[in-house]
Amino acid sequence: KQEVTQIPAALSVPEGENLVLNCSFTDSAIYNLQWFRQDPGKGLTSLLLIQSSQREQTSGRLNASLDKSSGRSTLYIAASQPGDSATYLCAVTNTNAGKSTFGDGTTLTVKP
Amino acid sequence: EPEVTQTPSHQVTQMGQEVILRCVPISNHLYFYWYRQILGQKVEFLVSFYNNEISEKSEIFDDQFSVERPDGSNFTLKIRSTKLEDSAMYFCASSRRRDSINEKLFFGSGTQLSVL
Numbered sequence A: 001k002q003e004v005t006q007i008p009a010a011l012s013v014p015e016g017e018n019l020v021l022n023c024s025f026t027d028s029a030i031y032n033l034q035w036f037r038q039d040p041g042k043g044l045t046s047l048l049l050i051q052s053s054q055r056e057q058t059s060g061r062l063n064a065s066l067d068k069s070s071g072r073s074t075l076y077i078a079a080s081q082p083g084d085s086a087t088y089l090c091a092v093t094n095t096n097a098g099k100s101t102f103g104d105g106t107t108l109t110v111k112p
Numbered sequence B: 001e002p003e004v005t006q007t008p009s010h011q012v013t014q015m016g017q018e019v020i021l022r023c024v025p026i027s028n029h030l031y032f033y034w035y036r037q038i039l040g041q042k043v044e045f046l047v048s049f050y051n052n053e054i055s056e057k058s059e060i061f062d063d064q065f066s067v068e069r070p071d072g073s074n075f076t077l078k079i080r081s082t083k084l085e086d087s088a089m090y091f092c093a094s095s096r097r098r099d100s101i102n103e104k105l106f107f108g109s110g111t112q113l114s115v116l
Helices: none
Strands: A004-007 A010-014 A019-025 A032-038 A044-051 A056-059 A062-067 A072-077 A086-093 A100-102 A106-111 B005-007 B010-013 B019-024 B031-037 B043-050 B053-057 B065-068 B075-079 B088-095 B111-115
Touching: A004 A086, A010 A019, A019 A032, A019 A086, A019 A106, A032 A062, A032 A072, A044 A056, A044 A062, A044 A072, A072 A086, A100 B043, B005 B088, B010 B019, B019 B031, B019 B088, B019 B111, B043 B065, B043 B075, B075 B088
Parallel strands: A010 A106, B010 B111
Antiparallel strands: A004 A019, A019 A072, A032 A044, A032 A086, A056 A062, A062 A072, A086 A100, A086 A106, B005 B019, B019 B075, B031 B043, B031 B088, B043 B053, B065 B075, B088 B111
16 A cells, blocks of 8 residues: 655745755555645645656756655755745555545745 | 636535535546545545546545536535545546646645534
């Protein structure tokens, strides 16, 4: 059974800092890994999707890496801003039917 | 930008009552999903749906749950006889997935279900 773990559970940084969020998964037989952002009371927004054959994806100030063999992914946020404050979720897709297993998330607070 | 729409945003019901949660996926998407998130817990997969049938379901998705695509636009989750432990935020999601499983998931804003 796939288990997804995210550390740290919470992170508070001053504006402008670069930061790294971590995600690990137990079963490396995945189709892809997605990083999502969740704002309080809102749905999930997909930030980046890394296919199992890829090593990284970039979008603006975000860079996600994937090391499938070790079961790890990182989300790097450059030059953090207060608007980046949210919960970041990592999810791996395990089956061809698209079932995704989520981690608990990292709650990020960026202080002005 | 196209979005997944869920109604209602909040639903309060008495234990044992039936509820139907509604979703309008993005129009050119082919795969549809329901997930739920109990307060303070992880987002959990319930069911995936493609070509008018269930593709996969989790252990949570027992006989009390059903899904339907009654027309070309709506996708519904029905809980026949609600229990207290069904209280959660229910998210609908969809993906395009024409040629590859590697398409982003688009989530709705969720329906907060409270069972009293």
